[in-house]
Amino acid sequence: RESSAPTLDLQRSVQAVLRELSAQAPALQSNQGMWRWSLHKKVERDPGKSPVLVRILLRELEKAESEDLRHVIIPLLHTLLYVLTKATGITEELYRRTYKFCTRLLTLPAPYCTVALDCAIRLKTETAVPGTLYQRLVIAEQNLTSELYPYQERVFLFVDPELVSPSVCSALLLEIEAAQVHQTPEACMRHVVSHTLQAALGDTCHASALQRKLKAIPRRALERYFHAVVAAVEQMASEPNPSREGHLERLEEIYCSLLGPAAAARGSCCGDPLQDPQPSIPLPSPHITFHLWTDEEQLWKELVLFLRPRSQLRLSADLEALDLQGLWPDRELARASMLSTDSGIERDLPAGADELPVPGSPELERAGLQRKGGIKKRVWPPDILMPACWDGPQGLHRRTGMPSGDGELLPGVSRLHTARVLVLGDDRMLGRLAQAYHSLRKRETQKFCLTPRLSLQLYYVPVLAPEEPASCRHSELRELATFLGRADPWYQNTVNTLCPAIHKLAEMPPSLDTSRTVDPFLLDVITYYVRMGTQPIYFQIYTVRIFRDLSQDPTEDIFLTELKVKIQDSKFPKDGFSPRRKGAAEGPGAELSICYQKALLSHRAQEVTGSLRATGLVLKALPTSDTDGSGPTHTPPSAAPVTDHTCLNVSVTEVVKSSNLAGRSFSTVTNTFRTATIQIQSQDQRLLTLLLDKDSRRTYRDVVRFEVAPCPEPCSGAHKSKAPWLGSHQPEVDRTKAKPKPLLMPINTFSGIVQ
Incomplete structure (x- = not known):
């Protein structure tokens, strides 16, 4: 069986994926990304190959574990889980073997243990209640109505x-x-019912007859069977120790109700896989x-x-x-003040359900307690x-x-x-x-x-x-x-x-x-x-405060990857800025004063101030290589965000003056340093132009000064602490000294950062 043509074909496809990951096959570079896609397409066209592919992937994973080939573990895990989500006919032994493998990976560091834990959680439910992953995915992505x-x-x-x-x-x-066009609610409900019954009943399910029956019944009946299948799966999955045998009995009842006892029994004993191959059940693309x-x-x-x-x-x-x-x-949602005349005590309520007591009436005089004033209650428009x-x-x-x-x-x-x-x-x-x-x-x-x-x-x-x-x-x-x-x-x-x-x-x-x-x-x-x-x-998102006039409030913006600074040819008006210092050397660029805080691994605050002549600056929030360990915040998915090593890589094109027998000459040299915050101001009559995230639509001209710092979470440090354990004698200044939490934007990947 292992040497059959379909098995060898799947083995070659898996090996192609692994060679691509090893980055040792230049001839495969033109087909990058195609091997995984074609591998999934093979089992999608012929669902009977799914158990064979699961065994091949599991064998490769066990080999990678024994040989410590960690770079292929996460891709193979994702490939395996995607196959298991779509597949039917997977034996309980394969599910349990895959689950045990995932639990062994929990001893590895992140992100391997994180991905393995996610897979193990899903597989545990899928092992006890087959078809759960497919059913939940389709219901959520297609927005099918289900109370459970x-x-x-x-x-x-x-x-x-x-x-x-x-x-x-x-x-x-x-x-x-x-x-x-083909993903109507009716088609998606048919897919859910058919996949769940096939995944649970296995060879005893006559797949072709089941799909023909589902296409023939009216929508109302289809919805009834759909909700019955969902209820059977979700109720069993919610139990702490689900019984696979009890789950199969409930689904067999639904199956027999669909096809009838005689047809169901005839299909289970007469279904010839050679004459009646297992039909494919597509996994609809998300909405x-x-x-x-x-x-x-x-x-x-x-x-x-x-x-x-x-x-x-x-x-x-x-x-x-x-x-x-x-x-x-x-x-605009309006507020309306409503006067409450009841005290919330049952004996004080008026006799009529919707009637208020008339002023001076006995009912009002007997009321022992009465609310005064009013509370504000929002009036909601009916459409939101x-x-x-x-x-x-x-x-x-x-x-x-x-x-x-x-x-x-x-x-x-x-x-x-x-x-x-x-x-x-x-x-x-x-x-x-x-x-x-x-x-x-x-x-x-x-x-x-x-x-x-x-x-x-x-x-x-x-x-x-x-x-x-x-x-x-x-x-x-x-x-x-x-x-x-x-x-x-x-x-x-x-x-x-x-x-x-x-x-x-x-x-x-x-x-x-x-x-x-x-x-x-x-x-x-x-x-x-x-x-x-x-x-x-x-x-990390960075905020930049831009001053076009030092006497006015700055403009604020944010950037994610890069801030580029250029020196303009235009100058300040004579009455708007101080004249040039005497003795200042003429030359390209502009005289800039820079104040920044060094990004140190010791976390100590060390400020550096100085001035230099430069033709431009570039502030990058991304490290230049994977060996640059002091880049911005890129937190492993299993850990809390760590912001201590957040820094900007600043490149300054500095103008160097030299004198020789031929006269005075200028050259440029690029200096780089890392900083957490930086303030830059032009000291002569040159203005600055800022370009944010390489986008010409986000250009700021005629800038005198700008300040860059990590963007804090909105209002993360603006409000005073209201913690009940802080006594009233605690000084207010101590409550607001907490360092603001930085604003981090997550972008999803398959693994997070692989160390």
Whole structure:
């Protein structure tokens, strides 16, 4: 069996993936990213190969463990889990063997133990209740209505039309629309019922007859069977020690009810796999909405629309207590003062249910207690009411998991929705995403309406504009993608290689033959990324205060990757700045005063001040190589964010004056240093130009002075502590001395940072 042609074919495909990860096969560079995709397509077209592929992947994982080949462990784990999510017919022995392997990996350091723990948690439920992973994924991604699993997910694909060509936008939109045409709610419910019954019943399930029956029954009956299957799976999965035998009995009853006892028995004994091969059950792509990013508030608005419920439900008391003003951007929510005349005591209530006592009446005189004054209660417009229960996964960067109340931020308020925001573009697009993320977090300190309800996860696929073909420009605009590829090799092989493939497929003419099934490569790879990319890497956002006039308040902005400073040819007006110092040497550039705090591993505060003549500066928030250990904050997914080593890499092009027999000459030299904060001011009549995140649309001219520092969490250190354990005798100055927490933006990868 092991030497059969299908097995050898799958073995060759797995070995191709492993050779690609070893980076020792230059001939395979042109096919990067294709091997994993083609491997999954092989078992998708022939589901009977899934158990064979699971055994091959498990054997390679055990070999990597014994030989300490850690660079292939996480890619193989993700590949194996993706196969198990789609597959049917996997034996209990294979599930348990895979689960035991994942538990052995928990002794490894992060990120290996983190990914292994995530896989082990999913496999434990899948082993006891087969089909759970597939069912939950489809219900959440397709927003199918289910009371027992009320999670909803959506992928928001944002593209800047000025940075991505129309052909790329059209190619992506065509693939998304073509896939979603066949993903009706009825089709998705049929897939869930068929997959769950096949995964649980195995060979006793006549798959072809089952799918024919599901297509023939009316929608009302289909919904009834769908809810019955979901209830059987979720109720069994919620038990502390689920019984596989009891689960099979419940699903056999549903199966017999569908096909009838006679047909079910005949199918289980007469089904010939050679004459009636196992039909494929597709895993529908997630619900993706395509957006051209043209509005600064667009991300906020789309997330709010996603949170709007389908049915109008009333808020719970805990939600009503929150200040959610501004939830709907286009309408102002008014406050109304309402006078309460009851005391909250039953005997003081008026006789009529809806009638208030008339002043001077016996009812009012008998009232022993009476509230005075008024309380403010918000009047909610009927079209923005939120559900009373928000039950979802915990943490900002945790994937939607089992339905539990562990993710509650407030009583009765948990995360039910998961928004996967995927941006396409280069470093300029990521700068816009950082602006939107900072604005969203700033809004939350005032309104606090998305954070308790929404698990927000950010993804990035690098795509370059066609007018930037030069190799130097190519590397300059993909610095963050290059860093992600160095940090996570599986991201490099799966996502970074999409950039040339996207342009190549976008230039191909669309197929006019609608009857021919075409595998949507771009959509499949994006889907794989948003499903399996659950480990974030955190990036520090920096704030810059820009002074055009020292007598006026500065302008504030933020940047994520780079701040470039150029010296303008224009000068200050004579009455607006001090004249040049006598004896100052003429030459290129401008005289700058610099004050910065050194980034030291000892964490000691050491300030450096000085002045120099320079022609320009570049402040980069990314390390130049993976050996640069003192770069910005990139936190392993299993640890709390560490901000002590956050620093900027500053490169100054300094002008050096020299005198010789030929006269006075000038040369330039580049000096580099690392800093946590920096302030720079022009000391002569030259003005400065600032360029943020390489985006010409974010250019500030005629700048006199600017200051750069890590951006703090909005209001993280602005409010005084209200902790009850701090006594009133505690000085106020001590309560506000806490160092503000930095604002970190997470971008999801497959592994996080691989050490």
